[in-house]
Structures are given as C-alpha cells and as structure tokens.
Amino acid sequence: MFDYLIVGAGFAGSVLAERLAAAENKKVLLIDKRNHIGGNAYDHYDNEGILIHKYGPHIFHTNSQEVFNYLSKFTEWRHYQHKVLADLDGQQVPVPINLTTINTLYNLNLSSNELEGFFAGKAEDVKQVRTSEDVVVKAVGRDLYNKFFKGYTQKQWDLDPSELDASVTARVPTRTNKDDRYFTDTYQSMPLNGYTKMFENMLNHPNIKIMLNTDYHEITDDIAFNKMIFTGPVDEYFDYCYGKLPYRSINFKFETLDKEQFQRTGTVNYPNDYAFTRITEFKYLTGQKHHKTSLVYEFPTANGDPYYPIPRPENAELYKKYKALADQSDTYFVGRLATYKYYNMDQVVAQALSMYKKIKAEITIKPMH
Numbered sequence: 001m002f003d004y005l006i007v008g009a010g011f012a013g014s015v016l017a018e019r020l021a022a023a024e025n026k027k028v029l030l031i032d033k034r035n036h037i038g039g040n041a042y043d044h045y046d047n048e049g050i051l052i053h054k055y056g057p058h059i060f061h062t063n064s065q066e067v068f069n070y071l072s073k074f075t076e077w078r079h080y081q082h083k084v085l086a087d088l089d090g091q092q093v094p095v096p097i098n099l100t101t102i103n104t105l106y107n108l109n110l111s112s113n114e115l116e117g118f119f120a121g122k123a124e125d126v127k128q129v130r131t132s133e134d135v136v137v138k139a140v141g142r143d144l145y146n147k148f149f150k151g152y153t154q155k156q157w158d159l160d161p162s163e164l165d166a167s168v169t170a171r172v173p174t175r176t177n178k179d180d181r182y183f184t185d186t187y188q189s190m191p192l193n194g195y196t197k198m199f200e201n202m203l204n205h206p207n208i209k210i211m212l213n214t215d216y217h218e219i220t221d222d223i224a225f226n227k228m229i230f231t232g233p234v235d236e237y238f239d240y241c242y243g244k245l246p247y248r249s250i251n252f253k254f255e256t257l258d259k260e261q262f263q264r265t266g267t268v269n270y271p272n273d274y275a276f277t278r279i280t281e282f283k284y285l286t287g288q289k290h291h292k293t294s295l296v297y298e299f300p301t302a303n304g305d306p307y308y309p310i311p312r313p314e315n316a317e318l319y320k321k322y323k324a325l326a327d328q329s330d331t332y333f334v335g336r337l338a339t340y341k342y343y344n345m346d347q348v349v350a351q352a353l354s355m356y357k358k359i360k361a362e363i364t365i366k367p368m369h
C-alpha cells in the first residue's frame, strides 16, 4: 500500500516525491512512461561522451531563494549566464535586443539615452496590450518586430504573434544598455554534474519506489495507493472529454562536430531562415571540455510529445473546463502539463513546493493512518 502514487518523474513529480517521502515519511510510488527520470530536464552523455539535454536546452535561472536553496540540497552548481545571438541580415546580434544590437544592425553609435529616443520614435501606440504582437510593436516598433519576432514566432507556434497571448513574447525583454545576458535572474546556474544526477540524489530515499516504462493506466487497477498526484497532460487524465488541449511539440536533431567549437554563444536563434528556430551548443551550458562539440537544432511541429502549452484565449477557456474537473477530483494536479502553464523549471519547483505545503496541512488536519 502506497500513500501516494505520483505520475511523472519530472520536476513536479520528483519534488513532491522527495518532500512527501523525506519530510513526511510517506511511502511513494513514482512512475513515468519514459525509460528515465527527470522529465524534460533529463540529460545524458551522447556516444562521444558529451553531456546533452535530450529534450532541448535547459538553462536554470530563478529569482526564488526558496527554490534555489531547495535544489541546492541535491546538487552543487556551476555559475552560467546564458547568451543568445540572432542570425539575421547577414550578421549575428544579441537577443534580447539591446544597445549593441541596434548599433550593429543599423550601423549607429547611439548612447543608452539616445536609444530610448530611438525606440520611442519607432514604437507603435497600442492602447491595450493583449497579444504577442502588441508587446513588441509597443516597445520597439514594426521593423524590429518583423526582424526578430514575427518569423520566429510563426515557426515556433505556427501562429502569428497577434494570435498569441502577450505573455509569450513578453518573456524576452528589450534593453537600452549593453547587458547581453538572456536572463537577469538573481540565481543563474547549472547543476554541476547535470540534471539527471540531481534527480537521482533527490529520489534516493528508501520511501520512494520508482517504476519506469509504465503508463499509469497500466497499473492503477493493480496497485493500492491512497492518493494520486498527476503531472501529465490534464486533458489526457480526463480522457479528452472536452476535446484535446493544444500543445506544441519539437523535433530535436542532434549533431556532433569534429571540432572544439561551432558558434559564438550557447544559443543562436534563426528568426527568418531555415525550418529550425535555434541551435544550441551544449558545452557552453555545461562547461565540459572536449575536443568535439554537440549541438541540437529545434524543429517545431504540431505532432509529438506535448512540450509547450499554447497561451491564447480559446485554449485558456478549454483549460478552465478541465480545471473545474481537476478541482472536484481527489487527485492533485501539478506541473507544466497538468496545469497547462508555460512554466520554466523554477516555477514548476515553486508550484510543487506550495502543493507540498497544502498536502502537508491536509495531512496534519486529517491524518491518513
């Protein structure tokens, strides 16, 4: 008899397994239909011995001290600040758009103050910012929007930015200084020995049993458990009773080159050329020294594993219906797929830690045994 059956061994499921097992002494069965733990953050060594991320580049960053301290119990860190260039108009310039980007692109020599005026002169007057187009044209105007955002977003989502919530392109700020880091969070670090090692440490507890290659449908009738925590797609859990929630997927193409370095930064975006959106060179992220280098190209697609919830009004409406079912259910729903939120890793950890606190309060009020 398990106290909890946890479906999905990514961040959401693993944090809850760890907390309930280690802090509450509960017996947990953690299952995943894949053949590994770690969910989409899983990393492993490729044939050449280079550490790669199976589901695309994962860069850890957070402003939450609680999240950082919590994960620090399971890993040491390597300080890493991610940088991205956009390949357009025959050159490579920093993203987010900053002072260097504009001076390089237009062959100017503006100061930060002058750049503010430059943007003000280009910005469109948008009364109410609703869409991913609104956010960008209001900040930098149409020309930069067309160069950096329109084509990339069309490839990534198969939608025009005007069809997506503002929150999507709002992930990428605009800067008037020369700061060329992709993120400005307080904590920016990669697990020193990789994500999978961190998950192994998290889940190494006698109260946690792990079962891989197992879809939860295969075992729910045969295994006794008190409560379920579900971190897979919420529409799947309810047998798609209101129809499928749209998710965007990606085909990852990996390549190893017989040279030490391929590109100038960890990631290079290709907003307007090619079918892929970006190329990431893993050694920048991991700090690994190797005479060869491994890359991943991301080709967005409609079919495949559900990676990205698609933030737009009609999907939010559909999710609301599933959320109403989830709220009435005995099962707990946590994570990017189960709550249909375009969350980064740290946000999922924060969500799982607050779910743990909620469950802990319930246990205290109404003990299970």
Ligand code: FAD
Residues within 6 Å of the ligand: 007, 008, 009, 010, 011, 012, 013, 031, 032, 033, 034, 038, 039, 040, 041, 055, 056, 057, 058, 059, 060, 061, 214, 215, 216, 217, 231, 232, 233, 250, 307, 308, 334, 335, 336, 337, 343, 344, 345, 346, 348
């Ligand atoms: P997941 O990691 O998806 O885990 C859910 C698990 O449930 C999966 O392992 C799945 O196999 C399992 N599962 C589903 N259905 C079933 C079932 N029926 N039975 C059994 N098991 C099931 N975040 C960042 O912070 N920084 C980044 O740089 C970053 N880059 C990203 C790049 C890409 C290409 C993608 C797709 C995501 C990226 N993210 C990044 C987001 C990050 O991957 C997620 O926030 C995080 O991994 C979500 O954790 P989770 O536990 O909610 O879901």
Ligand code: UDP
Residues within 6 Å of the ligand: 086, 095, 148, 149, 150, 152, 153, 156, 168, 169, 170, 171, 172, 269, 271
């Ligand atoms: N985006 C873009 N051009 C870029 C970078 C980002 O149009 O050069 C848009 C695109 O819609 C993308 C979104 O901003 O999906 C969020 O970018 P982010 O890099 O955060 O995406 P993720 O790493 O989550 O795939």
